[in-house]
Amino acid sequence: MRDELTHAVEDYLKTIYDLSLTHGRASTTQIAEVLEIAPASVTGMIKRLSTTRPPLVEYIKHRGVILTPEGERVALEIIRHHRLLELFLYETLGYSWDKVDAEADRLEHVISEEFEARIAEALGDPTHDPHGDPIPDKNLLMPSHAKLSLREMRPDQCGTIQRVRDNDPDLLRYLSEQGIVPQAHFIVTGYTPFDNNITILVDGQPKAVVLGPRITRQIFVEQENG
Amino acid sequence: MRDELTHAVEDYLKTIYDLSLTHGRASTTQIAEVLEIAPASVTGMIKRLSTTRPPLVEYIKHRGVILTPEGERVALEIIRHHRLLELFLYETLGYSWDKVDAEADRLEHVISEEFEARIAEALGDPTHDPHGDPIPDKNLLMPSHAKLSLREMRPDQCGTIQRVRDNDPDLLRYLSEQGIVPQAHFIVTGYTPFDNNITILVDGQPKAVVLGPRITRQIFVEQENG
């Protein structure tokens, strides 16, 4: 395998992969926002990524980028590192789930294939990290995962939390205080149109929680027929 | 604690610390050799390190450098990271002792204080890494360690290996094949002047091994009265 990609390049590819999933194509501004750098810097990097051999992204001026197969391979490799590390930190070292992301963000770029293989084995080839994010397998294939967001659910429907797609430590801590963590079972008790707030009652929790759409959009669930 | 030192700076400080132990003062050329970069590059970096606030090294033109207290603090912090990581990789992840150094060299710069604290605790606040190198404690104090090198020993003397101060994987693999690892008990069976070769027989090994001074100088032992 060729390597020798810089951390910065790996971060760009990971970001583009992520944005492509929800937006199809990653725009300069979106990438700049995620990476917290100036849009002009993104343009420069994107040009480089699209002219390497093999190219890592396909770039159309003023139209944003998508990953090439090679770019996607690299992105998935980093995502596998990241999510395996998150689970390792959580399971083996006892990190709280709101702190694993920041640590994994730095470690993901420096661990060797041997490190990856050893923690994967120690964890029993896991398919999901502590946030419920799917972990690509050795061949970089994504396991199946819930695609229904909590935002689509309505009163009286129930299900289990599968995935919380956000890395803000404060939000994660807040959610876990409310019992909103993967595998938690809940019932929707309220929905208000216009602001799209959703109220849910989590099993074992004293009271229901109202969540706005910015949050519920990031929470994926398995619905139950109830 | 101030941080935000680059990986390169940390590598320089670690190298200078190491060289200072054996040579008192680290010369431009020595640093360049260890880091495998051009001497001119070292001069440039040293100037920077000596003019930061607070300065990390004390630099006298044409005379080399020594660490300031602050520089030493940073070096010891990195060395603590490195050696804790080596032991962690060895004990917890099952790495062979010849591979831990390379992995730790990259990880040492990116782990957080929390990571450091958690692996230290998981390992029971260890004092020595798999090569027998002493691990600075939380307050960066070095535990005591063997200072007698195998090179000084003579026939009929015996003792135990305490420390193998070399990171060349091939050498380490060779030595462990001969049973020369920390805690191994041995007796010196031969010494030849002029070339300073030393022959030792390790307990449980079928035959004696002849080691040149470049190797024996790096092996530290605890002598026994025998």
Place this chain on the structure above:
DNA sequence: GACAAAATTTAGGCTAGCCTAAATAAGGAT
């Protein structure tokens, strides 16, 4: 104490990645 060899520093250059300010292109509203 002079001189050659070795060590070190200076000078000038390069790449990766970031920045700001200014120019240009795209897209939506009228």
Place this chain on the structure above:
DNA sequence: ATCCTTATTTAGGCTAGCCTAAATTTTGTC
């Protein structure tokens, strides 16, 4: 279709860290 806003790119600049080649200092030897 034009105007205005927003997105994007261009141009020029900066720092960290490396490089080579040339100049200089130190050191060891006679």
